[in-house]
Amino acid sequence: NAGVTQTPKFQVLKTGQSMTLQCAQDMNHEYMSWYRQDPGMGLRLIHYSVGAGITDQGEVPNGYNVSRSTTEDFPLRLLSAAPSQTSVYFCASSIGQGGGYTFGSGTRLTVV
């Protein structure tokens, strides 16, 4: 089925470890983005990309890195995990401005 695929679904990290959250879409969407969702708060934008080779920071970019080498993939890297990064992470894609967003099913990350 077409959509946004995120891996892994669950992950536990120790403080200071690094890891990459994977996101892939097969809808040929130019726009992709990463959000984090914390209890009692709305989703917050971490980084986004409007096309291959183009990325920009969102509201909460510190501690995260992204790159967009292909239209399909938009990985999110945690450089040195901290307990404050414990959250649920969602990747989303869109055909462009004014379009609907398709979200992945999320990655639940716990940093101990």
Add this chain to the structure above:
Amino acid sequence: KNQVEQSPQSLIILEGKNCTLQCNYTVSPFSNLRWYKQDTGRGPVSLTIMTFSENTKSNGRYTATLDADTKQSSLHITASQLSDSASYICVVSLYSNDYKLSFGAGTTVTVRA
């Protein structure tokens, strides 16, 4: 301060009844207002998208309204079903950049038989 406030935080309704969720926003000017449904443990799914010039948009039993003058939107659920139990999220985007979205914290709806 969050630019999108939703109320109530949660509500419980009986199956078959109607309910209305509220969204107040301060994002201005804005380009689009979206409502999403998020089931527990899943990603948000789009219900409606309205531009600043639209007043109402329907998707089956879901009807969203928008009053740009008062900066308020509502989502009305008609004849609720058990499957409507979820969190409903209001999302507003900047006029200058539809990619930068402001999310409300959501209203959790529980439908009971």
